[in-house]
Structures are given as C-alpha cells and as structure tokens.
Amino acid sequence: MSLLAISWDVVGVKVGQLLLSLSILVILHEFGHYITARWFGCRVERFFLFFDPWFSLFKKKVGDTVYGIGWLPLGGYVKISGMIDESMDKEQLALPPEPWEFRSKPAWQRLIIMIGGVTVNILLAFIIYAGILMVWGEKKIVNASLKYGIEVQDSLMLELGFKDGDKVVALDGKPVENYYDVIPTLILSSTATIERNGQQQTLTMPRNLIGKLVEKKRRDVPLIGIRYPMMIGADTGVSARYGWKRFDKVIAINGKPTAFFTDAVAVMEQHKNKQVNFTLLRNADTLQSTVQLDSTGYVADLRIIGKPESLEEAGVVDYEVIKYGFFAAIPAGIRMAGDKLSWYIDQFKMILSPETEAYKGVGGFKAMGNVFPGSWDWESFWTITAFFSIVLAFMNLLPIPALDGGHVLFTLVEMITGRKPNQKFLEYAQVVGMVLLLGLMLYANGNDWLGWGREK
The missing domain is CATH 2.30.42 (Pdz3 Domain)
Structure with a gap:
C-alpha cells in the first residue's frame, strides 16, 4: 500500500469519527429543545440533523414534525412554531399567536426550552466520562x-x-x-x-x-x-532470532553511546539499509549483535517498549489505572467534566486576550478532525466527544443572538422587567447574531486551511 493510500485511510477514519461525534452531539442537543418544547405543548415543525438549504438527504413527516438529515454538516436545528430563529419565518410571526406556539408560552417555560439543549450536552458529558471511568478507568502517570x-x-x-x-x-x-x-x-x-x-x-x-x-x-x-532508554519489548520474533530478552537496553550502536531512545533512533537513521552493531545491557552483562536495518533505519518487526504499562514494568515511571464502580463513577464523571470545563474557560479567556495571540490557534472542522486519532479507538472517541459536548454547551450559552445564550438573555431580561422585547428588535438581533456566527465560522475554517492571522 502506498503512503498516499495510507494517508487517505487516516483522513477517512478522522472524518468518520468527527461526523459520528457531531451527529451524536447535534441530535442530542436538538432533542433537548425538542422534548422540552413538547412537554410545554409547543408544536415542533422540523427536527433536522445538519442543515438542508435547497434540499435534504432524507426527510419524513410524523405527526406535526418533519424529521430529516441535511447535506450541510455544520450543525442541526429544530424549528419550533412561533419562535424567532434562523428560519426567519416572518409570515407566521405576523399572524396572531396560537396556543401551541413558542411565543404564547410563559417566560419560564420558554427559558427551559432554550436551555434544554445545553442541559442535555452537560448531562451527556457527565454520562460519557462516568462510562469511560468504569470501562477504561482514570489513567495517571505519577x-x-x-x-x-x-x-x-x-x-x-x-x-x-x-x-x-x-x-x-x-x-x-x-x-x-x-x-x-x-x-x-x-x-x-x-x-x-x-x-x-x-x-x-x-x-x-x-x-x-x-x-x-x-x-x-x-x-x-x-x-x-x-x-x-531504548529497550527490547518482547522475547519472541525478531528478538528471539538475535537472542535478545525483554528489557534488554540498547546502550550503543556502532560504538556510539545511546543512553536514550532518541539517541538510538538518531544513529539508526544515519544507517538505513545497512548492518550495524548493537551493544545491549542485560542486568550487569553486555551483549553484541550485528543487526540489519531497513529503509526507514529500523529493525523490521522489532517490538520496543514505549507504552506506559511497559515503562512501569521497566521501572521508568509509576503508572496507575483506577477503575470506578457505577456509583463511584457518577461523582467522578461530574468532577472530570468540571475540570475540563474549567480548563476550556481558561483557554477561551486567552483567546479573547489579544496579547496572548491565542486567536491564531482558533480552528474549524479540520482542527476538530485532527483531534481524533488516525485509527479507530473507542476510548479516544468517547473522551473527545465528551469534551466536545462540554464545548458545545459552553459556546451555546454565550449571550450572542442566534445562539441559545442570546435567547436566554432576552428571556431573563423579560422575566426581570416584565416586558417582552420588541419583535422587530429580536428579528434584527437574530440577523446580527447569524452574521457574526457565520463570520466566526469563516475565520476559524480559513485559519485551518489558509492560516489567516499567522505569520508567513
């Protein structure tokens, strides 16, 4: 298989993980709005995964709601009757309010509907982290x-x-x-x-x-x-052929000392497709072996110690895996989600501070996809998805019109003052918020692909 084919395989795996992660997060976020709207008797006209300008990949009407999948994977939406949203359905809003419309509901119910998506994302993060702690455990290198x-x-x-x-x-x-x-x-x-x-x-x-x-x-x-140090990882295969044992240390190559793994790699890369002499240390004894290196400067199929578990066995680090039972995992999952949220807020503050120049690191879908590993790994997938769920909840709560946080802000103002904001004002605010969000999305993805804002 060529390097190009391998590269595209890696890209495919990353894209697949990103799409699955976003699908889970979007569906559950929108379900939070959908189920709370239904609880309070609102009619939900559409429930879509991804956006569907001009056409959709799939749609089916069940009762009053059209369920579907759009072709533009930038998010998703539910259209609640009588609500000023991205659809900007002014014709419906010009008619007298109906009992089943969002605008007819009391402010406290509208507030719950608007925070429904964020609430589900937070609960999802708790659940995923708790599941990770039960299945894979909390990993720590002292x-x-x-x-x-x-x-x-x-x-x-x-x-x-x-x-x-x-x-x-x-x-x-x-x-x-x-x-x-x-x-x-x-x-x-x-x-x-x-x-x-x-x-x-x-x-x-x-x-x-x-x-x-x-x-x-x-x-x-x-x-x-x-x-x-570079240490042999197995007694079998290539190691058996050379008479090496697990934990034998490569201390010199062609007489040049190689105290650590990187030292050994540096020497080996200078002797690609050549034979070299390995000096290994086993307890107090030294061994000599003539070894054939391949075109990458490595010993083909040789297993080397490098994972935390084997490094602990070799006495290099202390590695711990703490697995939690069901009841212990719940508070531990909440703690872990809280720690991740705190870290993200600190990072977000740095992005807003020009002197840190952290804005240069803002990325879009390419950056999100690159977070995932190049091979499918469920532990990594769920860990990243839980973090994305926290990010989605936080970003949606920002007081920006067109985001949940903007609607929440206006609703809270209404509850405090006892007066509804003017409908025209809400419409204009929605447009401004949409333009701002589209601009941010354009900048983030342009930064990904074109490096906007970075020094050349």
Missing part, C-alpha cells in the same frame, strides 16, 4: 516518578529554557501530580518550576505561548515526552 525526566520534542521548548532530563515540578506554583496534566496546564501557565540536576529553578512562560506554537505550525508536534 509525575514525580519519571526516572529520566522529560524529553524535549519541540524546538520552541528549548527556546523557553527546557532541556532533556528536566522534571516539571510545578506550574504557576501548583504541584503537578499527573504527567498527563503537564502539557494542557503548561500552555496556560506563566511559570514552570523544574528540577535539573537535583536543583530547582523557575522558567517564565511567555503570554503568547499559544500564539508562538501556532506561528511555528507545531500544533501536531508534542511539546515534551517521557525520556527513556
């Missing part, structure tokens, strides 16, 4: 346990003062317990306390760290990784 410290994988981190072997002790003065929290917290931090050669020192992070990452187009490159 940050203090990294035997060899971190490995710098992005040149920007070198510019910021990080070096191979450093241990990240604290960020903004707060100790980091889980290594998996280091990178997400680092990009939002102003200081990093590191341990280097047994001494602690503090590095200052630039306010525009996210902007720098985007400028260098490094969003797909990890900032740091775990530092560890």
Whole structure:
C-alpha cells in the first residue's frame, strides 16, 4: 500500500469519527429543545440533523414534525412554531399567536426550552466520562516518578529554557501530580518550576505561548515526552532470532553511546539499509549483535517498549489505572467534566486576550478532525466527544443572538422587567447574531486551511 493510500485511510477514519461525534452531539442537543418544547405543548415543525438549504438527504413527516438529515454538516436545528430563529419565518410571526406556539408560552417555560439543549450536552458529558471511568478507568502517570525526566520534542521548548532530563515540578506554583496534566496546564501557565540536576529553578512562560506554537505550525508536534532508554519489548520474533530478552537496553550502536531512545533512533537513521552493531545491557552483562536495518533505519518487526504499562514494568515511571464502580463513577464523571470545563474557560479567556495571540490557534472542522486519532479507538472517541459536548454547551450559552445564550438573555431580561422585547428588535438581533456566527465560522475554517492571522 502506498503512503498516499495510507494517508487517505487516516483522513477517512478522522472524518468518520468527527461526523459520528457531531451527529451524536447535534441530535442530542436538538432533542433537548425538542422534548422540552413538547412537554410545554409547543408544536415542533422540523427536527433536522445538519442543515438542508435547497434540499435534504432524507426527510419524513410524523405527526406535526418533519424529521430529516441535511447535506450541510455544520450543525442541526429544530424549528419550533412561533419562535424567532434562523428560519426567519416572518409570515407566521405576523399572524396572531396560537396556543401551541413558542411565543404564547410563559417566560419560564420558554427559558427551559432554550436551555434544554445545553442541559442535555452537560448531562451527556457527565454520562460519557462516568462510562469511560468504569470501562477504561482514570489513567495517571505519577509525575514525580519519571526516572529520566522529560524529553524535549519541540524546538520552541528549548527556546523557553527546557532541556532533556528536566522534571516539571510545578506550574504557576501548583504541584503537578499527573504527567498527563503537564502539557494542557503548561500552555496556560506563566511559570514552570523544574528540577535539573537535583536543583530547582523557575522558567517564565511567555503570554503568547499559544500564539508562538501556532506561528511555528507545531500544533501536531508534542511539546515534551517521557525520556527513556531504548529497550527490547518482547522475547519472541525478531528478538528471539538475535537472542535478545525483554528489557534488554540498547546502550550503543556502532560504538556510539545511546543512553536514550532518541539517541538510538538518531544513529539508526544515519544507517538505513545497512548492518550495524548493537551493544545491549542485560542486568550487569553486555551483549553484541550485528543487526540489519531497513529503509526507514529500523529493525523490521522489532517490538520496543514505549507504552506506559511497559515503562512501569521497566521501572521508568509509576503508572496507575483506577477503575470506578457505577456509583463511584457518577461523582467522578461530574468532577472530570468540571475540570475540563474549567480548563476550556481558561483557554477561551486567552483567546479573547489579544496579547496572548491565542486567536491564531482558533480552528474549524479540520482542527476538530485532527483531534481524533488516525485509527479507530473507542476510548479516544468517547473522551473527545465528551469534551466536545462540554464545548458545545459552553459556546451555546454565550449571550450572542442566534445562539441559545442570546435567547436566554432576552428571556431573563423579560422575566426581570416584565416586558417582552420588541419583535422587530429580536428579528434584527437574530440577523446580527447569524452574521457574526457565520463570520466566526469563516475565520476559524480559513485559519485551518489558509492560516489567516499567522505569520508567513
């Protein structure tokens, strides 16, 4: 299979995961509006997954509602009779209100209908996170346990003062317990306390760290990784042929010391399609082997230790997987959703701050698709979908006309003042909100594909 074919396979898997994730989130979000509208006796005219300008892929009328699938995967909608929405159905709004229309309902009922979608998204995140904790568990690499410290994988981190072997002790003065929290917290931090050669020192992070990452187009490159030696991962197959055992360490290649995995890879890449001499360490004994490298500079089919579970067995890190029972998973899922929401709000604040230049990292559907792995993995899929559900809930609550938050704002004003906003005002606000949202969507997707706002 060619590299191009493999690449398109990866794209197909990413697109498939994105479409499935968005479909789940959109259907359930709109169902939140649909079911609450039905509870209060509103007529729902249309319930669509994706938008359907000019035509739809599928539609079927059941009772008063047309259910369907549109061709434009930018979201979805329910059309509730008597409500000023993206359909801008002015003819219906010009007629006297009917009992089954949204505008005829008391403000408190309209408020519940408008927050129905967000409520479902929040509950969905709780449920997914609780399910993840029950099925796959909460995973933790004890940050203090990294035997060899971190490995710098992005040149920007070198510019910021990080070096191979450093241990990240604290960020903004707060100790980091889980290594998996280091990178997400680092990009939002102003200081990093590191341990280097047994001494602690503090590095200052630039306010525009996210902007720098985007400028260098490094969003797909990890900032740091775990530092560890190259170790044999199995006693069978290629290893058996050479007489290697699991956990044997490759300490030199052609006489050049290779204390760590990256050292070994760097030497091997210089000897593609050639034979090299491996020096391995087993306990206190050293072994010599002549090895044939392939065109990539690797030993074909050789298994190398690298996963957290095997790194723990090798004594490089302490790795924990905590699985929760049903009742324990519920509060833990709520806590996890709360932590993710807090992190996203901090990131959102940075986007709104020009000095951080975080706006350069705003992405659209391409960025969303790239979050998913290149091979189908249900744990990753549900973890990402839960986070997207939180993002969807938060973004929809923003007080922007055309979003749920805009309708909620106007309804709350009505409940406080006792006066309904003028219908013409609501119509104009809806148009302004739609234009603003379309502009933001255009910018985000243009940033994805054309790099708008980034330095060339």
